[in-house]
Amino acid sequence: xxxxxxxxxxxxxxxxxxxxxxxxxxxxxxxxxxxxxxxxxxxxxxxxxxxxxxxxxxxxxxxxxxxxxxxxxxxxxxxxxxxxxxxxxxxxxxxxxxxxxxxxxxxxxxxxxxxxxxxxxxxxxxxxxxxxxxxxxxxxxxxxxxxxxxxxxxxxxxxxxxxxxxxxxxxxxxxxxxxxxxxxxxxxxxxxxxxxxxxxxxxxxxxxxxxxxxxxxxxxxxxxxxxxxxxxxxxxxxxxxxxxxxxxxxxxxxxxxxxxxxxxxxxxxxxxxxxxxxxxxxxxxxxxxxxxxxxxxxxxxxxxxxxxxxxxxxxxxxxxxxxxxxxxxxxxxxxxxxxxxxxxxxxxxxxxxxxxxxxxxxxxxxxxxxxxxxxxxxxxxxxxxxxxxxxxxxxxxxxxxxxx
Amino acid sequence: xxxxxxxxxxxxxxxxxxxxxxxxxxxxxxxxxxxxxxxxxxxxxxxxxxxxxxxxxxxxxxxxxxxxxxxxxxxxxxxxxxxxxxxxxxxxx
Numbered sequence: 001x002x003x004x005x006x007x008x009x010x011x012x013x014x015x016x017x018x019x020x021x022x023x024x025x026x027x028x029x030x031x032x033x034x035x036x037x038x039x040x041x042x043x044x045x046x047x048x049x050x051x052x053x054x055x056x057x058x059x060x061x062x063x064x065x066x067x068x069x070x071x072x073x074x075x076x077x078x079x080x081x082x083x084x085x086x087x088x089x090x091x092x093x094x095x096x097x098x099x100x101x102x103x104x105x106x107x108x109x110x111x112x113x114x115x116x117x118x119x120x121x122x123x124x125x126x127x128x129x130x131x132x133x134x135x136x137x138x139x140x141x142x143x144x145x146x147x148x149x150x151x152x153x154x155x156x157x158x159x160x161x162x163x164x165x166x167x168x169x170x171x172x173x174x175x176x177x178x179x180x181x182x183x184x185x186x187x188x189x190x191x192x193x194x195x196x197x198x199x200x201x202x203x204x205x206x207x208x209x210x211x212x213x214x215x216x217x218x219x220x221x222x223x224x225x226x227x228x229x230x231x232x233x234x235x236x237x238x239x240x241x242x243x244x245x246x247x248x249x250x251x252x253x254x255x256x257x258x259x260x261x262x263x264x265x266x267x268x269x270x271x272x273x274x275x276x277x278x279x280x281x282x283x284x285x286x287x288x289x290x291x292x293x294x295x296x297x298x299x300x301x302x303x304x305x306x307x308x309x310x311x312x313x314x315x316x317x318x319x320x321x322x323x324x325x326x327x328x329x330x331x332x333x334x335x336x337x338x339x340x341x342x343x344x345x346x347x348x349x350x351x352x353x354x355x356x357x358x359x360x361x362x363x364x365x366x367x368x369x370x371x372x373x374x375x376x377x378x379x380x381x382x383x384x385x386x387x388x389x390x391x392x393x394x395x396x397x398x399x400x401x402x403x404x
Numbered sequence: 405x406x407x408x409x410x411x412x413x414x415x416x417x418x419x420x421x422x423x424x425x426x427x428x429x430x431x432x433x434x435x436x437x438x439x440x441x442x443x444x445x446x447x448x449x450x451x452x453x454x455x456x457x458x459x460x461x462x463x464x465x466x467x468x469x470x471x472x473x474x475x476x477x478x479x480x481x482x483x484x485x486x487x488x489x490x491x492x493x494x495x496x497x
Contacts, residue, residue: 036455036494044423057424086445097493142457146450149479188445191475257473 027065029055029149030301033137038149041269048221050077055146059083063151069297069316070345072353073126073216074154081223082131082152082237084195084258087186091243093219093227098211102249106171113227117213120161125208126156126350127233128318129240132263134288135393143390152293154315155351158231160212163247164205172201172249177278178247179204181230181241198254199232199239200276202262208233208321208349211244214365233349234289235322236391238263253278265387270379272341274320288319292380293394294327294354294372305403310359315340317372320352325375328358333367333398334382340370360403368399424478429450434489441478445470463490467473 028041043051044062052062062081063242068074093113101108111119130153137147146152167179178198186194210231213220220226225242232239238258248254256262264284265272274288294317305311317324323345329338343353360366371381380394424447429435442448458466464487470476471483478486493495 034454034457036451039455040427040449040452054449055453056449057427059446084408142454144454144458144462147453187474189475189477193474194444 012021023228025049027067029063029066029151029358030138032140033146034142034233038372044402045058046081046223047075049223050075052078053061053149055148059086060088061146062223064154065302066150066295066297068154069151069295070314072344072350073156076156076216076218076221079154079156079215079224080131080152082146083185083198083242085185085187085192087188089184090222091184091227096227096245098228098244099246100166100170100174100249102170102247102251103247104173104176104251106173107169109169111166113213116161116166116211117175120165122159122208124159125210125231125233126155126157126347127231127280128153128290128349128351129185129207129237130154130290130318132236132238132335132391133389136390138393138395139384139386139390141386142390145390153237155346156215157217158210159214159217160210160228160231162207163211163230164207164245166211167204167249170247170249173251175251175311176201176318177252178250178254180246180250180254181239181244182248183225183229183241183248184243184245193257194305195241196254196256197239197241197258197280198248198279199230199235199294200278201275203232203235214392231285234319236287238287241316245284259286262389263391264389265391267385269385270392272320273322273376279341287391290318290322291392291394292319292372292374292378294370294380295397296368296370296399299368299399299401301399303401305360305401307360307363307403309403310357313340313358313368313370315354315356315358315370316351317354317370319372319374319378321349322378323348323375325373325377326351327352327370327372330368330369330371331358331401334369334396337371342392362400363403366401366403367395368401371396423430424449430493432489432493435481437485438489441476441482442470445474445476451490451494456496458490458494459496460487460491463495464485466490 020381044054055061064080068078098111132150180198211227212231229242276286279286296315298314327340330337340356342355426449
């Protein structure tokens with residue numbers, strides 16, 4: 001039988017130090033990922049980062065190895081990296097300026113980083129930042145795009161100024177409908193669409209929507225939006241504009257590839273509360289809040305146990321900001337469920353850690369599952385909800401465990 | 405045409421991450437065009453990562469998206485060569 005200590009050393013999911021991985025390893029993600037990814041997978045180290053799972057070099061898309069999710073806050077050096085366009089300048093903090101204005105603004109002005117930090121109340125919020133397409137690589141049938149496993153997310157403590165405080169100085173008129181956002185990154189060819197997004201006015205005025213300049217007590221890493229990025233707690237990371245350069249108070253729906261047709265979900269398929277109606281079409285609507293979800297963080301498929309092993313399964317659960325009400329765990333493929341013990345509540349936009357005592361008292365095959373429920377009664381799905389862009393994968397995770 | 409490739413490759417060189425050069429796509433007819441045009445805007449691991457699921461129709465849709473939505477200046481005559489390469493080497497019949 002594996003001792004607890006030995007298990008801690010042998011399971012890839014439990015290496016707490018930055019991993020050194022040369023070969024195919026469970027850290028690259030589940031076996032369901034496309035074979036073309038698995039065959040060529042590698043860990044790569046961007047400047048200032050730990051080795052991360054490469055999805056693509058350019059634009060840089062790198063996933064956080066899942067074992068880091070055992071920490072309440074994801075280390076900045078391990079935080080995932082996601083870009084849509086490949087011209088990514090290193091922003092000089094001293095020269096950086098945020099332009100605030102727009103056709104529905106009464107006033108236009110610029111802010112230096114120093115002004116952003118000193119002229120507005122500094123606010124902190126714990127929030128999960130998750131790519132809309134997290135787990136796209138697990139979609140069956142396959143959906144084209146970046147083939148993310150579980151690691152296109154991270155939990156952090158963000159510090160910055162409220163967007164609403166900055167907007168108050170811009171004196172939005174009655175026509176103000178959306179807040180357009182642009183960052184310093186750009187497409188490498190002229191005709192390529194710049195990464196431009198918008199949020200509805202009501203979400204921009206939410207007291208939790210920040211322009212953050214700190215992440216886990218440090219300046220934002222370059223790869224996560226230095227010197228300032230938008231934080232839209234509860235909503236998927238497509239709106240969390242990095243290297244923010246302009247805030248545009250717009251009287252009409254903001255256009256661009258990444259607003260339409262990009263980042264859309266079919267209407268009526270997901271139990272979504274937050275709506276972005278000024279961008280609706282007959283068929284679809286912009287993705288908004290995250291759906292309720294959970295995962296194991298210290299057990300991966302293929303780990304072997306001996307009869308009599310007891311251990312704590314650990315995991316995280318999250319949603320779009322209503323808060324996690326409970327997590328249920330099954331070890332028999334969903335025939336019976338028991339409540340997991342929830343960790344400290346770090347705020348409704350943070351993920352919630354959980355643990356569940358496992359006892360494998362008989363040899364055989366166990367099928368581990370975890371199912372989170374949030375405070376508005378939403379829970380995870382058993383069957384994938386198909387959608388063209390591969391968003392909102394919150395199918396209950398299933399992990400087969402052999403006990404001999 | 406050689407000039408175009410040179411232009412694209414110089415673009416790629418400007419924005420490439422150092423280690424991107426280790427990506428080796430399978431040899432085959434059309435590889436030169438795939439390397440020349442596709443790597444102008446993105447590293448070639450996008451192709452590996454999405455394989456082997458797309459059939460010819462899906463690869464064709466992907467290439468057309470690059471041209472129509474992302475402005476990739478791929479001459480029309482070269483599109484079938486690129487799609488053939490992708491379908492044959494990174495696709496499902």
